[in-house]
Amino acid sequence: MLPDVASPIGIALATSRSTDRSNSTPPAPDVCFTLITRRLRRELAQASCDPASISYTLVTKSPGILPAFPHAFRARFRKVLRERGIAVFAGAAVTRVESGCLFLDGTAPVAADEILWTTQAAPPPWFGQAGLSVDASGFLEVDATLRAVGQSNVFGAGDAIAFCPRALPKSGVYAVRAGPVLADNIRRALTGRALRPFRPQHEALYLVSTGERYAVGARNGLSFEGGWVWRWKDWIDRRFMRKFNALPGMKETRRGPLFTSRGPGRVT
Numbered sequence: 001m002l003p004d005v006a007s008p009i010g011i012a013l014a015t016s017r018s019t020d021r022s023n024s025t026p027p028a029p030d031v032c033f034t035l036i037t038r039r040l041r042r043e044l045a046q047a048s049c050d051p052a053s054i055s056y057t058l059v060t061k062s063p064g065i066l067p068a069f070p071h072a073f074r075a076r077f078r079k080v081l082r083e084r085g086i087a088v089f090a091g092a093a094v095t096r097v098e099s100g101c102l103f104l105d106g107t108a109p110v111a112a113d114e115i116l117w118t119t120q121a122a123p124p125p126w127f128g129q130a131g132l133s134v135d136a137s138g139f140l141e142v143d144a145t146l147r148a149v150g151q152s153n154v155f156g157a158g159d160a161i162a163f164c165p166r167a168l169p170k171s172g173v174y175a176v177r178a179g180p181v182l183a184d185n186i187r188r189a190l191t192g193r194a195l196r197p198f199r200p201q202h203e204a205l206y207l208v209s210t211g212e213r214y215a216v217g218a219r220n221g222l223s224f225e226g227g228w229v230w231r232w233k234d235w236i237d238r239r240f241m242r243k244f245n246a247l248p249g250m251k252e253t254r255r256g257p258l259f260t261s262r263g264p265g266r267v268t
Contacts, residue, residue, distance in 0.1 A: 038211030
């Protein structure tokens with residue numbers, strides 16, 4: 001339901017993200033704000049309300065938006081933000097939040113009727129509490145086979161890990177590609193076979209919609225945009241989702257008992 005827009009409304013998005021590429025996430029927080037504003041303005045127009053009655057402000061403690069991405073990619077999204085009339089406060093850490101107001105370090109407070117808050121990836125605290133090896137940020141340290149450092153029967157993948165061979169961005173593409181290796185190595189560990197290494201790609205492809213049938217992309221330091229990028233992204237997304245919507249049938253197999261007994265109290 002749309003709010004009463006008889007008087008101007010301010011919406012602010014505060015982000016807390018690292019400039020370190022090893023702990024960076026895909027450009028979701030900054031870019032999602034462009035999608036939110038696009039959707040709200042469309043719904044306001046459909047309700048015969050003035051889309052200009054809502055103002056938007058993006059606040060980030062990073063020196064600029066999307067700090068871990070190529071300059072040209074950032075420049076394209078700065079242009080999108082300007083065209084959408086989204087004000088940006090960069091290098092402004094939030095020191096305090098009160099009802100209707102964000103207090104920033106080194107600049108004037110930002111008034112807002114609604115405040116959205118996003119953060120970077122964070123690991124669960126029990127990794128360290130359980131005595132597992134973690135990095136300075138608390139992420140589970142794993143070796144090239146995705147096995148936890150110093151452990152023989154603990155494995156990990158996804159945003160919760162720190163991949164020791166080299167730092168990886170907190171991006172779903174690495175988690176998806178680590179999945180088959182993780183599953184295979186768990187089977188190998190259970191059957192006493194040698195583990196195989198996970199070899200992640202050096203650079204991930206990012207295709208980001210700007211809220212309409214238009215998208216911006218980046219790969220290997222290059223940046224590009226256009227309707228064709230959106231169609232490419234749409235094709236990739238639909239192909240990926242088909243893997244979960246059209247699952248193959250499973251063959252029924254007859255197996256013996258998983259465990260066998262060799263005397264009282266002995267199970268193998």
